[in-house]
Amino acid sequence: MTNSLRPQGHNRAPLPPAQSSADGVPSPRSPQNQKAQANSRPASSGAKQRDAFFDNAKYLAIVLVAIGHAWEPIKGDSRILEAVYTVVYTFHMPAFIIISGFFSRSFDASPSRLKRLITGVAVPYIVFETAYPLFKRWIDEDPSQEISLLDPWYLTWFLCALFIWRMTTPIWKMVRWPLPLALGLAMAATVTPEIGDDLDLQRVLQFLPYFVLGLCMKPEHFHMVRTRTVRLLSVPVGAVALAFGWWAVPRMNTAWFYHRDAAQELGAPWWSGPVMVLAMFGCSLLLTACFFAWVPRRHMWFTALGAGTLYGYLLHGFFVKAGDYQGWFEAAWLHRPLGEIFVTVCAAVGVTLLCTKPVQRVFRFAMEPRMEWAFKRDAAELAREREKRDGAAAREKVNA
Template sequence: MERQPLFDNAKFAAVALVVCAHTWMPLLEKNRTVGAVVLTIAAFSMPVFIVLCGYFSRPRTGRPQVDGGRLISQLVVPYLVFQLLYNLVGMALEQDLQPIRLLEPRWLTWFLLSLLIWRLSVPLWTALRHPLPIAVLVAAGSGAVHAYPAELALGRTLGFLPWFVLGLVLRPRHFELLRHRTVRALAPFGLLSAFAAIWLAYPKLLNTAWVEYTETAAQLGVGYPVWLAVKAALGLLSLVAAASFLALLPAGRQRWTSLGAASLYVYLLHGLPLKLLQASGVYHARSLQHSWTALPVYGGFALGLAVLLSLPVSVRLFGPLVQPPVGRLLLRAPAPDATPADRPAPRAGTAVPPPPGTPRPAPVRH
């Protein structure tokens, strides 16, 4: 079944911007404009990625809402692999000899653990009449606690929860609205407005903890009402920027569309080269001290890294890490991916086959 190019375009573009944001993070202190650029991209790139994860986690005909085999093969085992890998790399590069704690995500592994929790909660959200407002209330209430525990990436799991639930409630017609000529014409102004607002708020009201959902009001040193107001404003800006970003993407197949199928490879693997880059001291190079030199140089490196990790040769090489062969651990192999948006609609007058396992009706005897 043919995949829809728009979603592959969106997945690759979003994960490429995530790599750019992570690569640019050491440049935040260069000046106000560079800091605003980095935080603007960080504010909407990860939410877009999570919305798409929620959209493709919607219940499908003929498949259980929680598919244990898929969760084990796609999330649990890769989480354990990369949790161990990133801990070992951290010990080598940072001389961090703390014991490995499986429930305390290291670097990028928080996303796999959070996604596992979100997917396990899908039956809960699909049973509610108005799941999105409730998810927003859960995220809003999470800032009132004194501090998030290190386990389960709880701050990010609760903070990004509304974006995942938003993906669950979206339908193809909502994405079609973003293709309207007026929406696409206004999209650049949406991104510029988000940048301008973040530029005005940076650095007094905003830092990386706000856009990464890692700290509560007490940890940020502000009152809960202030935390709630800033979070609400930032969430609205992120929503406008995310919608504008999706509206500007091409809906048709491009030369780079196929790279979107390997977005998880890019996300999980890009942390290792970045840690090596930071350890090399290149961020302190005199030739890259000017922000307008460093921004395009590191941005070009990030985009090149995202493309490289998306290529078929990288998928074959790193497949055992990102998608470990765990078939023998499962009762049966997980069904292949097939999203409702990718399935062609049946033609008029064509009988729709029943789901697997449906008993056939007895023949009528005359």
């Protein structure tokens, strides 16, 4: 264990304030003092420093998401793989959503932030909600596959949910008890099958408490779980979770971990829905804390990839679905231990490549479109530009 992972007591550097990115997912930046930040780099540089911990956490979480999707077609009757799959699904999306909530704290529905929300979340949702059904029509030769912006397909549910969560952020910042209220809505959703599939509202509501928790968190909460004691305790906690997952495989419906159905739709009594919301919220927080405890806080070889996690998230689905439609996962050797390891490595390497800068440059038109033509110019921005032009003209006049 490196010294950089050890807690630094009262001398450790604070985490950065919350900011939102252009791509609609958390974009951690540091240092806290913007004036010091401006003095520490050339005036011509528009790049902002990013906090390594959150970039590392985002990258590792998205790798687990891709691995989980790759495991789904091959886990079959493997009780061990099913147990690991269950444990991973308990915390990988909650961890990512908590970070999303933490970096949404500054969202105030101002024109600039609404513009970033539209270009970084709504537009990618429309693009990929159209692209995935077209892809299925082509590769699976399924002309009946419909395109509907009201029914999120496969991975696009997260963009739909993130848009709704961010738009409601001012409400959660205003109410007195945001987390209990969010939990209440999640519990109510699990007993309301009438919600249906429109906008995947079941997932929006059942994952809502994690986003609201992120909104409520402060930097010191992340410091609390990144201590040597928590890291050591997380080892037996993880072992117990894997053992419990192995025990629960034949006894529990895995669909609970997807948070997309009401209790009645899973063939369970209505009262089990609220109970499972609370139980899974507690288990998810415990394993998420263990995950955060082991996320490196220093710059690693993969730290820069944290800025491209939305690319990896949305693009890896095409490869997973192509393999599913074309029968790539049906080979018998993939369902043996060495085959499962091979699939795991391929998923990790594949999503890593999809987070790289070359891929970002190619697909930026869909993920981070500028769309200046679609928005009115902000009056304050126009005034600043006029002031800058007038100042430049005055200097030229003096020099002349």
